[in-house]
Amino acid sequence: MTDDGVDLARARERLRARLADVERLLAGQTALAAEIAESGRDANVDDEHDPEGSTLAWERQQAAALATGAAAERERLLAALARVDDGTYGRCEVCGRPIPAGRLEARPAATRCVEHAR
Numbered sequence: 344m345t346d347d348g349v350d351l352a353r354a355r356e357r358l359r360a361r362l363a364d365v366e367r368l369l370a371g372q373t374a375l376a377a378e379i380a381e382s383g384r385d386a387n388v389d390d391e392h393d394p395e396g397s398t399l400a401w402e403r404q405q406a407a408a409l410a411t412g413a414a415a416e417r418e419r420l421l422a423a424l425a426r427v428d429d430g431t432y433g434r435c436e437v438c439g440r441p442i443p444a445g446r447l448e449a450r451p452a453a454t455r456c457v458e459h460a461r
């Protein structure tokens with residue numbers, strides 16, 4: 344526990360668990376994106392005019408968007424783990440006040456208090 348009442352051991356555990364989830368998701372998305380790209384090449388489709396082609400393009404975009412989101416979340420979680428190690432975890436980066444435990448539980452990678460999150 345820090346003076347702010349943040350249980351760092353639990354926070355680290357939570358962050359690692361989320362990181363594992365995100366990395367699993369990321370690996371799945373990367374594989375899916377490769378699969379979609381592969382099937383697109385095999386069919387030699389015209390993305391603009393072939394109905395199947397536009398579906399593939401859409402799927403490719405969705406996979407890419409998910410992968411981008413997961414990659415960003417992974418960065419946030421890694422940054423949060425680094426803050427646990429350097430002792431700044433659980434403090435708002437704007438006002439420096441402790442972020443409420445409930446908020447950290449819901450959003451372990453939060454860098455700001457509720458007031459400054461907007």
Ligand SMILES: [Zn+2]
Pocket residue numbers: 435436437438439440455456457458459
């Ligand atoms: Zn704040």
